Amino acid sequence: MEAHEQQYFNVLLSMAVERFSERIVQRNEGVEHALERLRTNPQGEGVWLDEFVSAFFREALLDNPAGACFILQALANRKVMDPASLFASAIVGDVLQKMAAQTFAVLLRQKTEEVLEQTLAFGG
Numbered sequence: 001m002e003a004h005e006q007q008y009f010n011v012l013l014s015m016a017v018e019r020f021s022e023r024i025v026q027r028n029e030g031v032e033h034a035l036e037r038l039r040t041n042p043q044g045e046g047v048w049l050d051e052f053v054s055a056f057f058r059e060a061l062l063d064n065p066a067g068a069c070f071i072l073q074a075l076a077n078r079k080v081m082d083p084a085s086l087f088a089s090a091i092v093g094d095v096l097q098k099m100a101a102q103t104f105a106v107l108l109r110q111k112t113e114e115v116l117e118q119t120l121a122f123g124g
Contacts, residue, residue, distance in 0.1 A: 001073050009074040016056050016104075017111045023052070024112070035116040042109055053105045057097075065093040068100035075103045 001009075021034070027046040028034040034046075042049040057063040062071060080086070086098045 001076075005070070006074065009070070012060055012062075013107065013111065016053075016108055017115055019056070020049075020052050020108060021112050021115050025116070031116050031119045035113065035120065038109065038113060038116070042105075049105050049109060050101070053101050053108065057101060057104075062100070063097065065096050068093075068096040071100035071104050072096065075100075075107065078103055078107065081106055 024034040024038060024047050025031050028037050037044060037047050038049075041047065054063070057067065061067060080099060081102060086095050086102070
């Protein structure tokens with residue numbers, strides 16, 4: 001991945017973490033509750049991680065095979081968490097999009113947890 005592409009990915013990730021953390025803090029009435037719910041049930045009430053990733057990909061025009069390839073190129077060294085779920089579709093573009101969304105969601109969750117932990121630790 002070229003340096004400018006990596007920088008663009010980092011900006012997108014930062015934007016996603018900021019938006020996602022703000023939303024879950026508001027929905028869960030505070031940082032502590034948001035962090036607890038994110039850790040215990042990232043797809044549950046008030047968090048909805050996968051829904052956020054889908055909406056974010058749509059807004060950032062990444063909800064297509066080319067966008068998926070961009071995300072996967074940036075995250076090429078990460079592991080796929082649930083490879084069996086990716087192949088429910090035989091269409092390559094769909095598999096790429098699912099893999100990109102799943103991998104991005106895992107990273108988004110980790111980075112959001114870090115931000116919320118820092119907020120709790122430093123009283124932000």
